[in-house]
Amino acid sequence: MELPEQRPRPPPSSRHSPTYRALLAAGPRLRPLKQVHARLVVSGLYRSRPLLTKLLTFAGDAGPSAASYARLLFNAVTDPDAFLFNSLIRVSSKSGLSAEALLFYRRMWMAGLPRSNYTFTSVIKACADLSALRVGRVVHSHLLVDGFDSDCYVQTALVALYGKSGDIFVARKIFDRIPSPSLVAWNTMISVYEQNGLTQEAIRVFHMMKDVKVEPDSATLVSLLSACCHVGDLHLGKWVRNYVADRGLDLNVILGTSLINMYARCGQVHKAREVFDELPNRNVIAWTAMISGYGMHGHGDQAMELFRQMRRCGLVPNDVTFVAILSACAHSGLVSEGQEVFECMKLDYGLVPREEHYVCMVDMLGRAGFLDEALQFIHNSVPGVPGPAVWTAMLGACKMHRDFDLGVKVAEQLLAVDPENPGHYVLLSNIYALAGRMGRVESVRDIMIHRGLKKQIGYSSVEVDNAAHVFHMGDTSHPQTMAIYHFLEQLIRKMREVGYAPEIDSVMHELEEEEREFALRFHSEKLAIAFGIMSTRDGALIRVVKNLRMCDDCHTAIKFMSVVASREISVRDKHRFHHFKDGLCSCQDFW
DNA sequence: ATAGGGTTAG
Numbered sequence: 001m002e003l004p005e006q007r008p009r010p011p012p013s014s015r016h017s018p019t020y021r022a023l024l025a026a027g028p029r030l031r032p033l034k035q036v037h038a039r040l041v042v043s044g045l046y047r048s049r050p051l052l053t054k055l056l057t058f059a060g061d062a063g064p065s066a067a068s069y070a071r072l073l074f075n076a077v078t079d080p081d082a083f084l085f086n087s088l089i090r091v092s093s094k095s096g097l098s099a100e101a102l103l104f105y106r107r108m109w110m111a112g113l114p115r116s117n118y119t120f121t122s123v124i125k126a127c128a129d130l131s132a133l134r135v136g137r138v139v140h141s142h143l144l145v146d147g148f149d150s151d152c153y154v155q156t157a158l159v160a161l162y163g164k165s166g167d168i169f170v171a172r173k174i175f176d177r178i179p180s181p182s183l184v185a186w187n188t189m190i191s192v193y194e195q196n197g198l199t200q201e202a203i204r205v206f207h208m209m210k211d212v213k214v215e216p217d218s219a220t221l222v223s224l225l226s227a228c229c230h231v232g233d234l235h236l237g238k239w240v241r242n243y244v245a246d247r248g249l250d251l252n253v254i255l256g257t258s259l260i261n262m263y264a265r266c267g268q269v270h271k272a273r274e275v276f277d278e279l280p281n282r283n284v285i286a287w288t289a290m291i292s293g294y295g296m297h298g299h300g301d302q303a304m305e306l307f308r309q310m311r312r313c314g315l316v317p318n319d320v321t322f323v324a325i326l327s328a329c330a331h332s333g334l335v336s337e338g339q340e341v342f343e344c345m346k347l348d349y350g351l352v353p354r355e356e357h358y359v360c361m362v363d364m365l366g367r368a369g370f371l372d373e374a375l376q377f378i379h380n381s382v383p384g385v386p387g388p389a390v391w392t393a394m395l396g397a398c399k400m401h402r403d404f405d406l407g408v409k410v411a412e413q414l415l416a417v418d419p420e421n422p423g424h425y426v427l428l429s430n431i432y433a434l435a436g437r438m439g440r441v442e443s444v445r446d447i448m449i450h451r452g453l454k455k456q457i458g459y460s461s462v463e464v465d466n467a468a469h470v471f472h473m474g475d476t477s478h479p480q481t482m483a484i485y486h487f488l489e490q491l492i493r494k495m496r497e498v499g500y501a502p503e504i505d506s507v508m509h510e511l512e513e514e515e516r517e518f519a520l521r522f523h524s525e526k527l528a529i530a531f532g533i534m535s536t537r538d539g540a541l542i543r544v545v546k547n548l549r550m551c552d553d554c555h556t557a558i559k560f561m562s563v564v565a566s567r568e569i570s571v572r573d574k575h576r577f578h579h580f581k582d583g584l585c586s587c588q589d590f591w
Numbered sequence: 592a593t594a595g596g597g598t599t600a601g
Contacts, residue, residue, distance in 0.1 A: 020592060053593040086594045118594045125596075156596040187597045219598040226599090254599045261600070285600045292601060323601045356601070 019045055023054055028061035030069065037073075053083050060091030067095035082113040089119065093126035101126035102135060115142065117151040124157040133165035152178060156185045163192025186214055191223040199230040200470070216243070218255045225258040232545030232572060234266040235466040241275075251279060257286045264293025267543055267570045267577060284315055292324035296576045298586055300332025307341070319351055326360035330367055331576055331587075338364045358382045359389045366397020371406065388418040395427060404435035422453035460546045460571075462528035464535045468545075471527040478531070488522070488530035495560040503553040525554050525571060533565050542569040549574045559583045 016024070019039060026032035037055060040046045052073070059070040070091045077084060085108040092101035105123045108115070120143045127136035140158065148154050155178050162171035175181065175189045186209040193202035206224055209216065216224070221240050228237040241259060244251060251259075256279040263272035276282070276290045287310045294303035307325045310317065317325075322345045329338030342361060345351050358381070365374035374397055378386050391414035398407030411428040418424055425448050432440040447453075461470045471478070478484060492500070525546050532542040550558075550573045562569050562580040569580040579586035 016592065048592090050593040057594070081593090083593050090594065116594080121595045151595095153596045158596095160597065182596080184597045189597095191597065217598095222598045257599050283599095288600045290600095295601090318600095320601055327601070360601095 019043065020051060020054070023051065023058070026058065028058045028063075030059070030062045030066050033058055033062060034069075049081060049083060052077065053087050056084065056087045056091065060087070060094060064095060067091060067097060080111075082108070082116065082119070085111075085113060086116065086118045086122065089126070090122040093122050093129065096129070098126035098129045102130075102132075105139075115146055117148045117154050120146075120148055120151075121153050121157045124154070124161050128157070128161040128164045131165045133162075133167065136161045136165065152182060152185065156182070156188050159185065159188045159192060163188070163195065166196065168192060168196050168198065180212075181214075183214055183217060183220070187217070187219045187223065190220060190227075194223045194227050194230075197230070199227045200468075202227045203233075203236065218249060218252060221249075222255055222258045225255075225262040228262050229265040230545075231461045231468040231470065232266050232463060232543055233468045234268070234463060234543065237262040237266055253279065253281050253283050253286055256282075257289050260286065260289045260293065264289070264296060265545075265572065267572065267579075269293050269297045269299065284318055284321060287315060288317075288321045288324050291321065291328060295324055295328025295331055296572075297579075298331050298576065298588075300328045300334045300337075303328035303332075304334065304337055317345075317349065319354060319357070322351065322353075323356050323360060326357060326364065330360055330364035333368050335364060335368050335370070355387050355389055358386070359393045362390055363393040363396070366394060367400065369397075369401055371397055371401060371403055375406075385417065388414055388421065388424065391417060392424075392427070395431065399431065399434065402434075404431060407431040408435050408437070422448065422455055425453060426455055456548065458524050458546065458548045460524040460528040460544050462532040462542065462544045464532055469528070469531060471524045471531070473524050473527075474522045475524065475527055480531070484527060484531050484534070485522070487534045488526060491530060491533070491561060491564065492557075494564040495557065498560060498564060500557060500560040503556065523551065523554050525550060526557060529558065529561060529569060532569075533561075533567060539566070542567055544569065544571045546571060546573045550578070555585065555589075559585060 019036070022036050022039065023033075026036050033055065040048075040051060040055070045051060056070050056073050059066050059073060062069075070088065074080065074084065074088045080088075085104060089101045089104050089108070092098070092104060101122065105119070105126075108119070120139065123139050124136065127133075127139060143149055143154060155174055159171045159175050162168070162174065171192050172189070175185065178185055181189070186205070190202050190205050190209070193199070193205060202223065206216070206220065206227075209220070221244065225237060225240055227233070228240070237259075240262070243249070244255065244259075249255070256275060259275045260272045260279075263269070263275060272290060272293045276286065279286060287306065291303045291306050291310075294300070294306065303325055307317070307321075310321075322341065325341055326338055329335070329341065338361070342353070342357070345353065345357070358377075361377055361381070362374050365371075365377060374394055378390060378394065382390060391410055395407055395410045395414060398404065398410055408431055411424075411431045414424050415428055425444055429441050429444040432438070432444065457472060459470055459472050461468045463469075469478070475481070525544055528544050529542055532544065536542070550571065555578070558569055558571065558578070558580050560583065561567070563583045571578045571580070576587065
């Protein structure tokens with residue numbers, strides 16, 4: 001009987017020399033590579049450029065620690081050629097050593113070696129990772145001189161470079177010049193829009209891509225899901241979910257994590273959990289996403305349970321995981337649990353708390369009403385000068401528990417630490433108003449006008465007829481504007497009849513007195529909800545996503561809306577979900 | 592015989 005030949009890997013092409021075959025068999029694994037390296041040196045083949053280049057690229061792909069080994073290989077060569085430089089530049093930028101990649105590009109140029117499209121893709125990627133637009137433009141001019149501007153790989157890299165540096169118009173211009181963009185080029189353009197906050201444009205480009213029959217892959221879908229998160233487009237999110245299932249696409253951990261995040265941020269935390277349970281491979285990031293999802297919905301106990309389970313499974317939580325779990329504790333009033341977690345972070349995992357962790361702790365103590373403890377924590381436990389985020393959390397607690405005198409002191413601290421942020425002036429002004437110090441309100445307003453500081457622009461989006469509709473404060477751009485305002489007026493009248501009284505104090509201070517109530521009535525979330533109620537069938541859930549934190553008045557008003565319109569209304573603000581039903585909010589007013 | 596572009600968690 002003939003025995004099958006025992007071979008661990010398929011045989012590399014027999015045209016290759018034994019040494020080259022050994023190299024291919026080693027692959028991007030450090031130990032086998034070093035063995036082949038030794039063999040090269042012993043057999044005197046070390047001067048072979050192709051062998052050396054292949055060795056170097058494999059070394060570069062062999063994990064983060066291998067980059068220095070690749071460097072070592074390169075430095076042993078006295079007269080490196082263009083191929084070897086290209087490999088080294090690529091390896092450097094891939095391992096996050098972008099600045100070194102640029103230095104090697106310079107050395108290559110000084111050595112008088114010819115640059116190719118291969119050179120440029122790697123160098124441009126290095127520039128993109130550094131957001132080094134000025135250097136990037138110089139490199140761009142080099143490639144124009146050398147005539148590589150119609151190479152599709154180079155064009156795609158340029159789109160990413162300009163996109164990452166924030167110059168989306170140039171990115172789009174380059175993209176539009178690509179005759180028939182590849183899947184990767186489409187993905188790059190979509191992600192550029194998404195990363196720059198132009199969600200609607202990202203979705204539009206995705207539809208253009210579908211129109212020209214380019215099949216999306218998992219990278220496309222990951223960007224698309226991120227877009228769904230931004231505007232709360234659950235319909236599109238579900239479409240992605242079905243697309244993955246119908247095509248039998250591999251539910252890899254990145255795509256799976258994006259789906260978990262999408263469901264959680266679109267208000268369907270149980271669906272997020274379903275995806276989480278289905279995921280074949282779960283890493284720390286997937287666990288963190290799920291924990292954070294529970295936290296956002298005020299399910300601190302479930303977040304804690306998952307955190308414990310994660311540790312039992314032997315996974316190592318990282319600093320981001322701790323932000324998620326601490327924030328979950330803060331939003332659910334789990335003070336002693338949170339304090340334990342904070343200690344565990346330092347003792348069991350040797351992590352050094354960052355500002356965000358301190359913010360969570362202050363937030364947690366403050367929300368729960370332990371204002372003195374929170375202040376003490378700032379003074380005793382936060383190292384160095386506490387940053388603006390710490391004071392903002394403290395200020396939120398002062399407002400929530402109506403200690404306006406302390407609030408004023410905290411807000412003044414906040415402004416002292418970061419005098420450039422317009423949002424901080426608004427906070428200071430609001431707390432002065434709440435403390436009844438109207439003279440101060442006026443002077444803060446004058447300072448803002450004098451220094452030309454503007455508030456961040458708020459928006460809310462609501463899903464109607466399977467599409468996200470975006471509203472700004474006092475928005476009149478919607479085709480049904482008149483009807484929406486009329487409907488909202490009527491709604492507010494009914495709300496007043498059952499006891500709603502607008503809280504004028506919540507209005508941004510820079511408006512004139514008579515404008516205040518008007519502005520309050522037309523905050524973007526109120527417009528979005530009015531449009532949602534008038535455009536959907538009785539009893540349908542209204543889902544709104546807002547980019548900023550809701551104001552006090554809106555929070556109260558929406559409770560009344562849920563009563564007079566008999567609707568459940570879910571609002572995701574900057575920090576968490578608010579689920580309004582029968583005049584109550586799921587956050588139990590702890591927000 | 593040698594080298595390519597895009598994607599994830601607060």
